[in-house]
Amino acid sequence: MIKYRGIIYDNVLHAQWACFFDIVAWRHQYKPSPVPNWHPTFRVEFTCGHSECGEYHSLLVDVTTRQWKMKESPGRRYPFGHLDIKISVEDWHQEWDPEIDACASAVFGFHPGLSEWEMSHGAGGGTHSVQDWVPEWERIWSRAAAVIAELEHAQRAMDVRFIESYAVKKGE
Ligand SMILES: [Zn+2]
Numbered sequence: 189m190i191k192y193r194g195i196i197y198d199n200v201l202h203a204q205w206a207c208f209f210d211i212v213a214w215r216h217q218y219k220p221s222p223v224p225n226w227h228p229t230f231r232v233e234f235t236c237g238h239s240e241c242g243e244y245h246s247l248l249v250d251v252t253t254r255q256w257k258m259k260e261s262p263g264r265r266y267p268f269g270h271l272d273i274k275i276s277v278e279d280w281h282q283e284w285d286p287e288i289d290a291c292a293s294a295v296f297g298f299h300p301g302l303s304e305w306e307m308s309h310g311a312g313g314g315t316h317s318v319q320d321w322v323p324e325w326e327r328i329w330s331r332a333a334a335v336i337a338e339l340e341h342a343q344r345a346m347d348v349r350f351i352e353s354y355a356v357k358k359g360e
Contacts, residue, residue, distance in 0.1 A: 203336045
């Protein structure tokens with residue numbers, strides 16, 4: 189667990205994504221309202237300048253650290269915001285919503301190079317990734333990593349001081 193800007197994140201990766209969103213000015217909400225059978229990690233919104241799009245695009249994001257799990261991620265269930273009709277019947281759950289309140293569901297891996305979703309954009313639509321929207325992602329991701337590493341270090345140091353002070357008090 190790590191605290192970043194007042195919110196406690198389950199792990200360093202989640203905090204790093206939050207920091208990344210801050211740097212690129214994507215609005216983000218950690219653990220938004222769940223949809224049936226899925227607790228998204230983030231809801232994000234980013235502005236789109238295209239004349240045929242709304243002011244911004246929104247995604248419900250599943251962050252997964254396991255690259256081999258990306259194919260099975262619930263972040264793949266709602267391309268274009270609607271339940272994927274290609275989901276095989278035996279995998280389908282009746283309680284799933286036919287659509288979500290976002291442009292699409294997305295899966296984000298352990299860096300922005302591993303991210304994918306399908307949404308409408310401009311006159312068409314298709315597969316997008318963070319790389320398409322943030323060409324500078326590598327530099328920004330490193331910056332976010334540095335911020336979170338420093339934060340984690342500081343939080344750990346404080347924990348140690350807390351533990352030490354507690355030990356001294358107990359020994360008195
Ligand atoms: Zn757009």
